Amino acid sequence: MSMNRRSLIGAAGLALTAPALQGAQAAETAKPAAKAPPPPPVTKILAQWILSSSYDTLPENVRREGVRSFLNWVGVAIGGSHHETVDVAVSALQPFSGPPQAGLFGRTERFDIMNAAFLNGVSSHIFDFDDTHLKTIIHPAGPVASAILAYAEMKPVSGKDFLDALVVGIEAECRIGNAVYPNHYDAGWHITGTCGPFGAAAAAGKLMGLTEQQMVYALGLAASQPVGLRESFGSMNKSFNPGRAASNGLFAAILASKGYTSSDGMIEAKRGWANTISTKQDWSEITDGLGTRYESALNTYKPFACGIVMHPTIDAAIQIRDEDRVKPEDIKRVDLKVHPLVLELTGKTAPKTGLEGKFSIYHAAAVAFVEGAGGEKQFSDRAVNDPRVVALRQKVVPVITPGIDAAQVDMTVTLNDGRTVHRRIEHAIGSVEKPMSDQQLEAKFADLAAGVLPEAQAKRVIQLCWSLPDLKDAGDVTRAGVQGA
Structure with a gap:
């Protein structure tokens, strides 16, 4: 088909001008994007509150939960102290340790406080039996208690000051976690390892008597040390994360105490911690209600030694087994209606080791x-x-189901004779709604300590934990909890 000169010029002109016209039209209709307001000085606000807190300002329920958190943490640290993971870490680090400043629960070795904090943090997490802040899935006590108890052996602190530091450390890491969860976690970060350094730095810095500016530096240095990826789950590497968070936070506080500087806005700045590692930033979660709303009061304790999202399933299975007298050999199929996070976190179909299980x-x-x-x-x-167990797990069929929360499960067991048994768990034992009692925490502690410490020694450590606010020297807990004490 032929085209005359005028038509050709017209077509060319249209081709050349169309993008320009479209661009002009787009420019006319486009509205300027609303400029986000600058964030508040989150790091400074948090530092000010950390330093203003005292044992006397803590509500009674917060003090009580702080003691329960501590008791649970000591128990799991003793229980995990001779796991192969801890043996490997002790062997690897012992040649490089500094002065023997602090002990390890359930063991005889002593390390410098940095390595002791790391090793007790590893020991307390290796069983995945430690405390859990359910809103973020942070395991709060490990990074904080591991850091400040090591410090307390080097420089004695009272039980009241220790408990206050423990609470503010847990509060700092959980509030910071709230600000970025779930986006930060969904990206693949192990949130205990990334938020834990803030808690350890806050708690250790408070015991060191940092100034406000030094506390800002400590939080900033903690922000520079996020650790842990979810790919590590099921291996020794997972427990590395809270251990390293403890030593990183302690490291940050020690440097800050000597004037080692950082940015004043390391949490909230455009290229700071929260904006760099998360697509969600809710600053109010960090700053609102400081001193009146306590995340540490929401801490929970595991009755089962595994990922928290599996607890409802275990609870349901035990109920059916015991109350309906269902035997494993009678089971044809186990149907589970679950939240997507259950299969995302615990979808290993054929585990070969206990850690994978x-x-x-x-x-x-x-x-x-x-x-x-x-x-x-x-x-x-x-x-x-x-x-x-291998035979029965092949009959387990989890299905992601709308309307099921991560804290719930809907279980139907089909028996060989055609009968079915059903349980729906809204809140598993150990949750905020169905918390473990003090007696159950003691029983858990005793079971974990069995075979590591003599029964009388374990009871002594339990009593010291309950008496934490009355202790003149919080380091007495570690000294009572080592082998041969």
């Missing part, structure tokens, strides 16, 4: 039916490879 909803359901429990023994290499 802690992230297998299939194993959790099966072992609960077979052994009627979910303690550390049920997440051992032995349990994971038990033929009865």
Whole structure:
């Protein structure tokens, strides 16, 4: 087909002007983007509150939960002290340790406070049996208590001051976690390792008597040390994260105490911590209600030694096993309606080790039916490879279901004779709604300490933990909890 000169020029002109016209039209219709207001001085506000807190200003329920958090943490640290992971870490670090300033729960070795903080943090998390702030899935006590108890052995602090520091440290890390969860966690960060350094730095810095500017520096240095990726789950590396968070936070506070500087806005700045590692930033979660709303009062304690999202399933399985007298060999199929996070975090279908079993909803359901429990023994290499458990986990069918919360499960067990048994768990034992009692925490502690410390020694450590506010020297807890004490 032919085209005359005028038509050709017209077509060319249209081709050349169309993008320009479209651009002009777009410019006319486009509205200027609303400029986000600058963030408040979050780092400074948090530093001011950390330093203003005292034992006397803590509400009674917050003090009580702080003591319960401490007791639970000491118990799991003692229980995990001879896991292969801790043995490896002790062997690796011992040649490089500085002066023997602090002890390790359940062991005889002594390390410099930086390495002691790391090792007790590893020990307290290796069983995945430590406390959990359910709003963020942060394990709060590990990074904080590991750091400040090591420091307390080098420089004695009263139990009241220690408890206050523990609470403000937990508060700092959980509030910062609230500000970025779930986006930060969904990106693959292990939130205990990334927020833990803030808690450890806040608590240690408070015990060191930092000035406000030094506390700002300590929080800034903590911001520079996020650690931990979710890919590590199911390996020794997972417990590295809270251990390293403890030593990183302690490191930050020590440097700040000598005037080592940082930016004053490391949490909230455009290229600071929150904007760099998360697509969500809710500054009010950090600054609102400081001193009146306590995240530490929402801490929970695990009755089962595994990922928290598996607890409802274990709870349901044990109920059906015990109350409906269902035997493993009678089960044809176990249907689970679950939240997406359950399969995302615990979707390992064929775990080979106890650490892998802690992230297998299939194993959790099966072992609960077979052994009627979910303690550390049920997440051992032995349990994971038990033929009865292996056979039953192949009958477990989890399905992501709309309307099911991460803290819930809907379980239907189909028996070989065609009958079905049903349980829906809204809140598992150990949740805020169904908390473990003091007696249950003591029983958990005693079970974890069995075989590590003599029974009388374990009871002594339990009593010291309950008496924390009355202790003249909080370091007495560690000294009472080492082997041979």
